[in-house]
Amino acid sequence: MTIYRDVLSAVVRCLAAECIDNTSKQAWQKLYQAGDLPAKGGSALSAREMLDMDCLVHARLHSQLPPRLWHALVAKYSSHQARKVEAIGCLVSLVESAAPQLFRYKAATAWAFPQLKGTDGKRSTDMIVLSASFYDMNTWDPEARPEQTRRRWRAGIRKALESLVDEALIAAQEILQAEGVLAEQAA
Known part of the structure; x- marks a missing residue:
């Protein structure tokens, strides 16, 4: 399953993942997820699944890219x-x-x-x-x-x-x- 539309959106999302808080959001904030590939009616993944994916991408890039x-x-x-x-x-x-x-x-x-x-x-x-x-x-x-x-x-x-x-x-x-x-x- 493809998650990100391009490498830049994946990089920006995974780097922002360490700054994401778990506070309550406005309704429009829950609907908007920059950088992901939307499925019909919304994101292919839930917000929690997307955050988990962002964290996994962060870890993968951090471990595999030269410093x-x-x-x-x-x-x-x-x-x-x-x-x-x-x-x-x-x-x-x-x-x-x-x-x-x-x-x-x-x-x-x-x-x-x-x-x-x-x-x-x-x-x-x-x-x-x-x-x-x-x-x-x-x-x-x-x-x-x-x-x-x-x-x-x-x-x-x-x-x-x-x-x-x-x-x-x-x-x-x-x-x-x-x-x-x-x-x-x-x-």
Whole structure:
């Protein structure tokens, strides 16, 4: 039985599974389940079965993906604050760049926590929201190198991180297709 329409929905759901609570929900929240394949009249699985499947996918991907690829997915898609921060720390040492350590750390953090629009980017109290000043590249390099150099470094770091995410999604897709939980049309 296929459970997820594509690898990205499976990854996002399984990473969100650790943050799901068991509190009562509004009626519309019980009906909406992003990322699953709906059967006629609703989901093919109950909400509890879907959560169990998300946890199984989480465990499978965590155990079978190389740590660098797992950290890339967690940094990009997880909603668990501590795990996301830990993953960023692991990725910083993997990114090859002429940029100093502080710059690489801040660039990776800004990539993992993109700046939100609105008043100070605030959307939810359970999200990490970085101050607007954090995204100012002038604070990333104490030696005040030229802006062109900093932009080149930032672009290179983002490209390296996105490349890791792409590689991780391809590897995750292979794992999930072997498990038979992805829709056939997933590419």
